Amino acid sequence: MKLTLIGMAMASCMVGLSYELQNPALNPVKVKEAADTGTIELLKNSKADFAIVCDSSGEDAALPRRRSVTKAAELFKNVFNRCAGVNVPIIAPDKEAELAKYRYLLVVGPNRITEKLGINPAQLPPGGFVVRTFDRGVAVVGYDGSKMPAAYNHMDPGHYAINGTLNGAYDFVERFLGVRYYYPGYGTIYPAVTDLNITPCNYEDAPLIQNRYYWQFDRRANGFGWLPEMGKFNADEASLIDCWRLTEQSRFFSAHVPEPMGWLAAHPKQKDTIFYTTPGGYTYYNPNGNIGNFIDISNLKVADIYLKDIEKYYASNGARSVFGQWYPPNKDYVGFGNCDTLVNIINETTDKLNLHPPVVNPATGEMSDVTARFHIYLGDGIKKVLPDKRLAVFAYQNYTLPPVLPEYRKYPDNVDVSICIYELPCMAPNKEIMQHWKDVLKDWYNVLGSRPVSAMWAYGTINNYEFGEAVVPRYIGQYLREFGKYFGNLQIIYCTDLDYTRYYAEYITYRSMWNPEFNVDAALDEQWKLLYGAAAPYVKEFYDLMSERWATVVAQKGSRQSAYNGQVLSKMEELLQKAVQAVKPDSIEMKRLLIFMKPWPGAIAKARRSFMFIKPSYSVKKLAASEKVAVDGKGEEKLWNNAAAVPFLNLNGTGNIKNPVHGKLVYDDKALYGLFEFAGEPRIVPNMWDCSNIELFLAPPDNSEYFQFVFFGDGRVFFGQKTLKPMVTPFNSKWPMPNLKYAVQKTENGWRLEFIIPFPDIKKDVPAAYSTWNGNIIFNPMQADKEIQAYSLTNGNNHEVECFGSIKFMGKGDL
């Protein structure tokens, strides 16, 4: 491949522009007038007559991730070796005699040469860079934390890194050498280059979003998500962190802090003050995890306690921490984010101050004023005692909307807000939804005193819905453009499960954060061609069809089933088949295709199965006041005779059940009761999850959360909770169930389970008569000769709430 980058416009050198510099598949850059330095021939006939020049002094002491200049020089050396087979030396700028041996210099990072050239990296935005030709070669210089005095602080997290030069180096190898990093191994393109002539150029670039990082990328270096189809694991290339320019270069953060257990440990007598207690007497404190706790933000004394702890923390220069390791305060920011539990605080304070005014949408706003009052108080307090610090808070779940009451609609100017929008980018093609969120951000802009919301948690699709995960990142740039001045530039956290098979979606995610003007379609079109050769048209059509159906059906509030209906799925299968037929079986294109295609047979089969799903209905008998259940595993009470049997089906789809489970549910004004009988001996082994068990899933009518209970044949039990709306939270396996009771008994022919699930334990009112919840019951015998039985089909994932059957709570005297 000959890369002669003499563009038509560049040939004139009049304005120093080059069409090639603005490759639409890459981030657009700011092109400036270039000096007429003549063409820089870095490679000629596969020979290099240049040296890499860098001053890496001072970087040895820095964390490896922050050694921007050193890593940039190594990148150039490696890439020229991979692409041209040349071994280019790295020479320090003060070795003038050695440098004089080379016709050209590739100067990397700030040093005496770039200083002479008048390049001042401090004038660039953090993480930004300049690429400029000069008479002796090319300079790639960025704003590097490693080269700036006091850029780093001992309170900074390890992934905090400002690497402008390294960003510039990656830009250079992509823009001039055609290198591409889509995923490690087969997904990385190193074109063979024999000649590389750089015509005069001078351009700059810098990221818009300062924090473009997601913690799962770091796990990849340990093998997380590596696929057998990708060949031998390569730890050095696995993470993609540097080549995708992932970093946090602002100290802003958005997290559930302070960590509740550590904080309470410092104030053991203040539990009732710090954590919210409901009017019914339940205190939201869970010593086993973040979920289940809730800090009483209606009590401003809590803010006072926090302020004193923060003061002590800074006074001790970070040594005296009661905050644990999870995002403690740092040089610039103190964070506050309540625990990851959906709670609406209602108490004397909220009543007295009327902190629950009517809101547009209670699901996203019923706690906004309660929260705003606390944020404002805390922000004012920090301004008083720590005037050089800022407060980072988030708008989340039922306090996503701005406050309504006039007294709370003016946030102090030292408070920066991050917003969590569950619908974005999924629903970004929907104009109505976009307008809604634009209005919300505009309102926040007013509340913040004409300052934008600083950051955003954005979300992929819940439950790893393959079609959505593959498509929705393409809308990140779009919504950033549309939000305009109402959205700041500190951080976007895009929550999804990383998957190398969706490299194309992840690639455009971080490109769009760098620059929302990034041309997603041009980038995708380029990579389809680069990776798939003759199969590219079919892969492109596959993706385009999937995207078009998402934008025109799912995002317009249409169902997934109608978006990806039988006709669409058949077309997708046909395109994959054509792609396979278009390339040779032993080709690298086929290896890449196998990675690209890996999720789709399963995803398409799952989508087809969903067409067959029929939601079953089960009616739960309501007990009379005189009817009582003794949870003793005997099931002798007569009331069970009048309860309906739960219909079970064979999950293997044969329709025949040799050993049917007999199960019944009843309820009263306190609890849900269950009685289940199983034929045969249960499997009992040391590993709990290999024992025979029955799982019960329960979700309230709006499927905003669900509870899982697993009762094992040997009497062990597992339970937990997961919130799904308005924001998905991690599964909380530490959910307290103080009054859960159950009993397992052997019977003549097998075993029997009886249990009671008190409604207060799952923080739910007793279901109203004739209200319908959702749920599933799955018997896992863990024995090859017994069928897995379920009340409702699971679609391969017992936690999939959309597959839950309905559970209707009947009235007194029914059944």
Add this chain to the structure above:
Amino acid sequence: MKKVTVLLISMFSMAGILYAENEDPFKVTPSQDMVRASIEKDVSAFDPDTIAAKQFVRIRNRANNYLFHIIQRKAGQNTPSMLQIMLREPTLWFSYSAPLENFLYITVNGIRHDRLELNNIPLEVWKDKESGNAGVTMKMNFDGAKILLRFYMRPNSPVLWGKILPAPDSAEKIETIKVMFQAVPALVVGGQYLEGIYHRQAISPVQTYGMKNELQALSPDDVFFIFQDEEFQPGNYGKYKREIPIPGPCYLTYGVAEVAKGTLDMRNSYLVIVNLDLEPDFKEFNFGIWESAQQYMNADFMAYFKKNYADFKLK
């Protein structure tokens, strides 16, 4: 609206209507007109994905023929299961007949009947030898508060009569009970429920109600209503494309003495709604609805109604 003495003749005079008792020489006697009521289980496989159970109830005499579909709908992906009591004959479309809306909703102690389950509602067919009336009784349990809902016909009368009364074995007191009737007197464009094109009227013995955007309070003197559209009548579709036959007027009567509060919701829309809050200590609430397979122009029905008023009157 309790203890209202209704002087029918004087009221009718006020409204410019004077009805005579039926003197039709061709009318058969009660013993000659056999009212039949029957229940049959639906054995068709129609829509098994969404329908869990369905029962048909037919009540007919020589004057008319009413068919109910009582349907238990399965829970959908995002919707709970639902009980529907739909009228499917004598007209296939509109008046009180489905498919647009249920013609009747009963809400007891805040629980609407469509939340109940068909398998908890015993149906019983009955016939009264003395009167010749025949019909069906449904026992409905609203979380312990039970009512009996009867539909029946009288010999000769084309009206479908109804009666709601507390069940003797009710475990809970009836604190509140609401009844809602819905009718579609005319709908001119099939499948397009256009707003703003109608000319609805609700004619009671004492006044004629027009369309309003707000609820209209009903008077104790409104012992019956004829719902009609002044413009859209059988054969008269105005500028709209003829797709579905317009049935013409339909009729509602009820016992005003048991009604604590009544409102008419009649906007410029296809639906006409009557909301009634019954006295919680009511003994029995009687009502009657009429629709016909035969299409009537408004004036023709009025003439027929006047002539046969005795058959339209509550007893």
